[in-house]
Amino acid sequence: MNTHTETTRQASRPDTPGPAHQDGLIMRDVTMLLGDGEDTVRALDSVHLTVAAGEFAAIVGPSGSGKSSLLAVAGGLAAPDSGTVTIAGRPMTAASRRARTALRRDLVGFVFQSGNLLPALTAIDQLRLPTRFASPGAVGRDPMDLLTEVGMAGKADRRPHQLSGGERQRVGIARALVTGPRLLLVDEPTAALDQARSRDIVQMLARETRQHAVATVMVTHDTEVLQYCDSVYEMMDGALSKK
Numbered sequence: 001m002n003t004h005t006e007t008t009r010q011a012s013r014p015d016t017p018g019p020a021h022q023d024g025l026i027m028r029d030v031t032m033l034l035g036d037g038e039d040t041v042r043a044l045d046s047v048h049l050t051v052a053a054g055e056f057a058a059i060v061g062p063s064g065s066g067k068s069s070l071l072a073v074a075g076g077l078a079a080p081d082s083g084t085v086t087i088a089g090r091p092m093t094a095a096s097r098r099a100r101t102a103l104r105r106d107l108v109g110f111v112f113q114s115g116n117l118l119p120a121l122t123a124i125d126q127l128r129l130p131t132r133f134a135s136p137g138a139v140g141r142d143p144m145d146l147l148t149e150v151g152m153a154g155k156a157d158r159r160p161h162q163l164s165g166g167e168r169q170r171v172g173i174a175r176a177l178v179t180g181p182r183l184l185l186v187d188e189p190t191a192a193l194d195q196a197r198s199r200d201i202v203q204m205l206a207r208e209t210r211q212h213a214v215a216t217v218m219v220t221h222d223t224e225v226l227q228y229c230d231s232v233y234e235m236m237d238g239a240l241s242k243k
């Protein structure tokens with residue numbers, strides 16, 4: 001546990017203390033329709049999901065069942081047709097589009113399938129970039145400390161093409177964590193990795209989630225890594241149920 005970061009976080013966000021679940025993600029009765037006319041799809045159908053700070057939740061389900069839609073709405077990238085989304089006590093769905101963008105920047109980290117790194121930047125600069133856009137007073141983490149934590153300190157000056165798939169994913173995860181998010185949304189992090197590297201990456205996500213009290217939601221097709229998660233949900237035709 002990074003005591004300094006935790007203390008600073010409490011001190012700088014006096015409006016969000018309380019039970020751990022209030023510090024995490026709460027989705028209540030969330031419905032989102034996509035498409036129009038006869039082609040309308042209920043991408044999310046009355047979804048309820050609570051992920052506490054420090055909890056690592058996994059979402060599985062067939063292609064087209066609504067998993068990406070769920071991540072998009074949870075992270076404030078898309079607005080649902082009805083229902084509410086709260087992150088660390090902040091109501092995302094009640095916020096204007098502009099306010100939602102600011103909340104997303106301060107509260108949410110995204111990790112994509114292949115790391116999604118910028119080709120021209122070194123590993124350390126991938127982490128420095130988001131800290132430049134953070135709100136004044138935002139609680140961030142030191143880029144080099146974080147690279148060390150994910151085992152990438154020795155390759156801080158390498159660009160993405162000089163890294164393996166697993167190493168790129170480590171940098172992508174570190175980048176998502178550098179602004180000190182309260183919610184981490186992870187989309188198929190092991191899709192391009194072999195089994196051993198997949199385990200390493202998911203174990204690292206589990207450790208980061210607990211040590212830094214982040215609420216983490218990971219979409220995965222990889223049932224092998226579910227053993228490292230605290231809760232597992234299944235998405236089916238837009239409806240979410242606990243497994």
Ligand SMILES: Nc1ncnc2c1ncn2[C@@H]1O[C@H](COP(=O)(O)OP(=O)(O)OP(=O)(O)O)[C@@H](O)[C@H]1O
Nearest residue numbers: 034035041043061062063064065066067068069070
């Ligand atoms: N822009 C859109 N317009 C209309 N329908 C859409 C749109 N985007 C997605 N959909 C539909 O919404 C449903 C949910 O899609 P979503 O991408 O959330 O599923 P998914 O579970 O993430 O799939 P995958 O595992 O293949 O990524 C699908 O039926 C999809 O065809």
